[in-house]
Amino acid sequence: MRHIPNKFDIKLSRRSALLGLGGSAMIATSLFTTNSLAAEPVANSTSVDDNSNPLNAPDFEILNNSEWRSMTNQQWRERLNKSSYNILRKEATERPYSSALNDEKRDGWYACAGCGQILFTAKQKYNSGTGWPSFVDAIPGRLNTKPDRKLFYVRTEYHCSRCGGHQGHVFNDGPKPTGKRWCNNGDALVFVPKETLS
Numbered sequence: 497m498r499h500i501p502n503k504f505d506i507k508l509s510r511r512s513a514l515l516g517l518g519g520s521a522m523i524a525t526s527l528f529t530t531n532s533l534a535a536e537p538v539a540n541s542t543s544v545d546d547n548s549n550p551l552n553a554p555d556f557e558i559l560n561n562s563e564w565r566s567m568t569n570q571q572w573r574e575r576l577n578k579s580s581y582n583i584l585r586k587e588a589t590e591r592p593y594s595s596a597l598n599d600e601k602r603d604g605w606y607a608c609a610g611c612g613q614i615l616f617t618a619k620q621k622y623n624s625g626t627g628w629p630s631f632v633d634a635i636p637g638r639l640n641t642k643p644d645r646k647l648f649y650v651r652t653e654y655h656c657s658r659c660g661g662h663q664g665h666v667f668n669d670g671p672k673p674t675g676k677r678w679c680n681n682g683d684a685l686v687f688v689p690k691e692t693l694s
């Protein structure tokens with residue numbers, strides 16, 4: 497495991513690259529130290545397409561999948577603030593209405609606060625009234641689920657497909673068209689405003 501710096505340039509490869517269409521950009525960010533993406537586009541950056549199609553969501557690559565999965569608890573502790581660590585690595589749940597992302601209405605994307613993988617588009621977000629950022633759908637392939645038996649009934653837990661960080665639970669009481677409510681901890685996410693990457 498190589499040292500992971502506190503600040504780095506993140507290689508941004510759009511989902512379209514996976515489809516063989518190419519396209520990448522470099523952005524500088526303090527994503528993992530401030531839990532907010534105050535990135536400024538730098539030279540060689542490319543514009544990001546309209547995000548109405550979730551498959552156009554960008555993807556941040558710093559480490560590869562196996563490197564993320566081999567991170568130790570100590571490394572995660574050094575990387576994340578306490579709340580994000582407890583949620584992402586210990587499956588804690590933040591207090592409802594505690595996250596500023598509840599009221600976030602700008603266009604953009606929601607990235608995993610652990611590894612930067614973008615999980616949701618702003619267009620997938622809706623106000624569920626639960627006090628947690630909620631989404632009617634997620635970007636395909638970026639979340640995995642598993643049964644959670646911690647309560648007296650079984651819930652469906654979901655986590656980032658790249659770093660394994662716990663994000664929240666998905667329920668079947670959401671609005672159309674999916675009927676799903678992806679109930680996410682705000683401190684497990686970082687909002688990436690669209691203008692940051694345009």
Ligand SMILES: [Zn+2]
Pocket residue numbers: 608609610611612613656657658659660661
């Ligand atoms: Zn992640």
